[in-house]
Amino acid sequence: MKLVYFASVREAIGLSSEECDVPLDARTVGDLVARISARSEEHACALHDQTRLRFALDHEMVASDALLGAAQELAIFPPVTGG
């Protein structure tokens, strides 16, 4: 799956995107984010508090308990501030 990061999350991790193999036991967005946060100190710092993050699966905003299913792209970002 492709992971994409935006704004403060992108800056904290130091990457705008990366690839990841989804572990068989990661069923939800929250499961996968917990796994990704173990990748580095920077990932852990950016992703440890899921309540401060928002997620999108294939361009659709979802909650952390959403099932990953066959999604191709997971985006992780802070609450949006447009307009």
Place this chain on the structure above:
Amino acid sequence: MKRVRISNAAIQPDQELATLLGLGGGALASFTGIVRDDGGVNAIELEHYPGMTEASLYRLIEAATARWALLGAMITHRVGIVPVGAPVVVVGTASLHRAEALEATAFLIDRLKTEAPFWKREHYTDGTAKWVDAKASDEARAERWV
């Protein structure tokens, strides 16, 4: 008429809204968001999620046209560096009578604020910059429309 436009260059509200004239309605309502001079801010920088941005703005326009009898609806949003005093977003709707256009315009900007993937960073005159935090009051306004 439904239109979404993301622009890297300056936006002119009159030009954006011209597309809503001549649709046969008696009402055109619009909202223009402008970069505010908030204590030492000289510009804001807008990051977005290409692809999802357009999809989420179209979804909002679809939801507005399903809820109100509109003749047209448009959203233009600026990205990149935007100086104080310049427009960031223009939302417009056209309808036969004013009530539909006024309500649909408020709906579109309120929901855009909490659903469309844009992030603002303030740039200050002293050269520093800071990401803007989301506001609880914006969440409350968006929830009025649920």
